[in-house]
Amino acid sequence: MVTKAVRTWLTLRRKADDWSPDLEPLAALALACAERIDAGDVTGSLVKELRVTLVELMPREEDGLDAFDLLAAELQAAVHDGED
Numbered sequence: 001m002v003t004k005a006v007r008t009w010l011t012l013r014r015k016a017d018d019w020s021p022d023l024e025p026l027a028a029l030a031l032a033c034a035e036r037i038d039a040g041d042v043t044g045s046l047v048k049e050l051r052v053t054l055v056e057l058m059p060r061e062e063d064g065l066d067a068f069d070l071l072a073a074e075l076q077a078a079v080h081d082g083e084d
Helices: 002-014 021-038 044-057 067-078
Strands: none
Touching: 002 021, 002 044, 002 067, 021 044
16 A cells, blocks of 8 residues: 555656656665565664655655655545445
8 A cells, every 4th residue: 555655646647847857766765664564574663764755756846844744644535444
């Protein structure tokens, strides 16, 4: 679930005018962290690393929200309990 959200966010982020190829290693790190979290490795240091990495990938003109806040909002919106 985290991996899917990070992958979606990165896809959109890569379309931004300020994206550059030198951000790709950070994108790969973010995906690796998300995959480990989805696999059950939910340690504080790993979650912190994902947050810091996403912040580094953010464009600098966001409305005071860091990447982790934006990802958390997306994950919260994506949760569905199966009942309508």
